[in-house]
Structures are given as C-alpha cells and as structure tokens.
Amino acid sequence: MPQKLFPRLLLLLIGLIFFALGVSLGLQANIGYAPWEVLHVGLAKTFGLSIGTANILTGFFLVLYAAFSGENIGIGTIANMFLIGFFIDLILQINLIPLASSLLPGLFMMIASMFTIAFGTFFYISSGFGTGPRDSLMVILTRKTHLSIGFCRSAIETTAVVIGWYLGGMVGFGTLFSALAIGYCVQITFKLLRFDPTIIEHERFQDTYHAFLRK
Numbered sequence: 001m002p003q004k005l006f007p008r009l010l011l012l013l014i015g016l017i018f019f020a021l022g023v024s025l026g027l028q029a030n031i032g033y034a035p036w037e038v039l040h041v042g043l044a045k046t047f048g049l050s051i052g053t054a055n056i057l058t059g060f061f062l063v064l065y066a067a068f069s070g071e072n073i074g075i076g077t078i079a080n081m082f083l084i085g086f087f088i089d090l091i092l093q094i095n096l097i098p099l100a101s102s103l104l105p106g107l108f109m110m111i112a113s114m115f116t117i118a119f120g121t122f123f124y125i126s127s128g129f130g131t132g133p134r135d136s137l138m139v140i141l142t143r144k145t146h147l148s149i150g151f152c153r154s155a156i157e158t159t160a161v162v163i164g165w166y167l168g169g170m171v172g173f174g175t176l177f178s179a180l181a182i183g184y185c186v187q188i189t190f191k192l193l194r195f196d197p198t199i200i201e202h203e204r205f206q207d208t209y210h211a212f213l214r215k
Helices: 006-029 035-046 050-067 075-093 103-126 133-145 147-167 173-192 203-215
Strands: none
Touching: 006 035, 006 075, 006 103, 035 147, 035 173, 050 103, 050 133, 075 103, 075 133, 075 173, 103 173, 133 147, 147 173
C-alpha cells in the first residue's frame, strides 16, 4: 500500500472516476441496466431522485451496515459514497457516452463497463482509504462465508436486481449477463493484478486526518 498521502488520494480519485465511467457505460449500453443500476433507477423512479442521488443514498445505508460489521470506515468509503454518484450524474448530463443503438454495440459496452468497474475497484481499494460501500459488503460476505469473491459479488448483484425490478428498474438481457458475469470480471481482474482485497488494512478516517496534519 502506498505510504505517501497525496499519491494515495490520487489513486483513490482515479478509481472513483473509473468506477463512475463503468457504471455510465452500463447505463448507456441500452440492453438492460446492470444490477446496482436497476436498484438505483428503481429507487430514483419511486422517490423522484436522480440516479446519482439514489446511488449516494444506497451507499449511505451500506456504509452503516459495514460500520456495524466492524469494517474500517475511511475517507475512501465516504468519497465513494458521494463522488461516484456525482460523477455518474455529470457524465450523463454532458452526454459523454452515446446511447448504444443495437444489441452488439450494447453488449461490448456492457463488457467494457464491467471491466472498467473492476479496474476502478482495484485502484480505490488499493489506496487503503477504506473500501466502498458495495465492496465492503462483498468483502464482509467473503470473510464470513469463505466463498470466492466472484460468487459473493454475483449473489449481491442478483439481490440488487430483484429489489430494483420490484421498484421499476429496467431489466433486460444485459442485466442477467451483468449479474452473472460482474463477479467473475472482478475476480479475473484481481487475479491478473495479483490483488487480494481481503488483506488490505484500511486506514480509518481519523488516521488519515492525523496523517494529513503531520504533513
């Protein structure tokens, strides 16, 4: 884990931007929203929110669960909760990614989305500032069940789909494909990078604050 504070903050920011870009690619693939986006869109429709705001609120409740489960809550956890939703709204507002017009481009965009999210996850977890809300849940389940990262991630994504569909989120071929494949995209990416997120010792918010003062 990098020892210098500001390079680690840059690593965190890069990870969050990658993650938001991956989510936006999945939304614009137009073949059914990815699992968490089914949930976020369902929440947005139900409560009259933007997709980014729904993302932030979901993250808030997952952070509470992670805190009660003994996970260290760091500046990265809080930044994930707020900045990914902000970046998603920004990317969609400026039309950075065009909407896919047919199945094949949409499928390629969905695959690119999952690997972009996986790389983003690697960057911000490796910064050591705390896992994001959704990844905290993945790590907690992996530790408690001793099942693979891929299996736990896919189980979480499937649950998000069911709840989001009930609330009115769009479910399609891309949703099923993403729910089944996202965990393994994360697992493949982590294996290629020789990265084990369960052994990272994350820095608590107060530790980062004291380190900043020492600078």
